[in-house]
Amino acid sequence: MKAYDKDLAYIHDTGHGDFAGNSAPGLLQILHSCNINSGLVVDLGCGSGIWAASLLEAGYRVLGVDISEPMLEIARQRAPSAEFRCQSFLNTQIPACDAITSIGECLGYLFDEANSYGALLTLFTQIHKSLSPGGLLIFDFLEPGIVKGSQQVQRFREGTDWAVLVELSENHATNRLTRRITSFRSKGSDNSHYHRDYEEHNVQLLNSSLLAKDLREIGFRVRRLRGYGEYRFRPGHIGLVARKI
Numbered sequence: 001m002k003a004y005d006k007d008l009a010y011i012h013d014t015g016h017g018d019f020a021g022n023s024a025p026g027l028l029q030i031l032h033s034c035n036i037n038s039g040l041v042v043d044l045g046c047g048s049g050i051w052a053a054s055l056l057e058a059g060y061r062v063l064g065v066d067i068s069e070p071m072l073e074i075a076r077q078r079a080p081s082a083e084f085r086c087q088s089f090l091n092t093q094i095p096a097c098d099a100i101t102s103i104g105e106c107l108g109y110l111f112d113e114a115n116s117y118g119a120l121l122t123l124f125t126q127i128h129k130s131l132s133p134g135g136l137l138i139f140d141f142l143e144p145g146i147v148k149g150s151q152q153v154q155r156f157r158e159g160t161d162w163a164v165l166v167e168l169s170e171n172h173a174t175n176r177l178t179r180r181i182t183s184f185r186s187k188g189s190d191n192s193h194y195h196r197d198y199e200e201h202n203v204q205l206l207n208s209s210l211l212a213k214d215l216r217e218i219g220f221r222v223r224r225l226r227g228y229g230e231y232r233f234r235p236g237h238i239g240l241v242a243r244k245i
């Protein structure tokens, strides 16, 4: 299964990087409000390193983990002094750290077939052990109900040298969202040749109340977010800040 191969990694970085860019000021505010002003931040599903670069600039050390090597190629260029690992966040050894972030719905992705609600609870237990006292886990995800009924929603976006067509559907029995993504990326300077590619992304939709309850049982104090700072999420997109007690 393809997971942000070269073309889609480029398109995500140039066409969807505004999510990480717009979230960064609010995320930094959350860290500062908890007196986390330096130290190591681990970013799970770091993508092309936009948030990692903001963290470095603000004086943190960064370990970024992502399953897509093409995403990490961009991240290494953007944030050369961060450490990056090409691994699933479910397998990676999380070091002792001050905060852990996972922004842009990463934890719901099913690129790693071992991902499930149970696997995430095991990950959160591991995260709780790795965080310093008062340390933060900040992440966002999609809840069920993104696509109503048995509809298939079609969307497109374009940039100067790419276009992307997405068909979205939701399985309400399994709480799984499927994005069928056809991309076109220019292969020449005059945009006369385009490479066509296709990826299918499955995402598990997570229940925020259940997650908050389970995180509290693991030993976190939990707060819900409607966005990062001034930047608001779209309907059905929720954030949680979990502080190690």
Ligand SMILES: C[S@@+](CC[C@H](N)C(=O)[O-])C[C@H]1O[C@@H](n2cnc3c(N)ncnc32)[C@H](O)[C@@H]1O
Pocket: 003, 004, 016, 017, 019, 020, 044, 045, 046, 047, 048, 050, 065, 066, 067, 068, 071, 087, 088, 089, 090, 102, 103, 104, 105, 106, 109, 110, 111, 112, 115
């Ligand atoms: C929507 S992108 C968000 C990227 C970045 N956080 C941002 O906001 O720009 C989701 C990212 O999660 C990564 N991802 C999905 N499943 C993963 C897994 N099991 N382990 C590590 N990374 C994963 C993808 O490769 C992709 O880079």
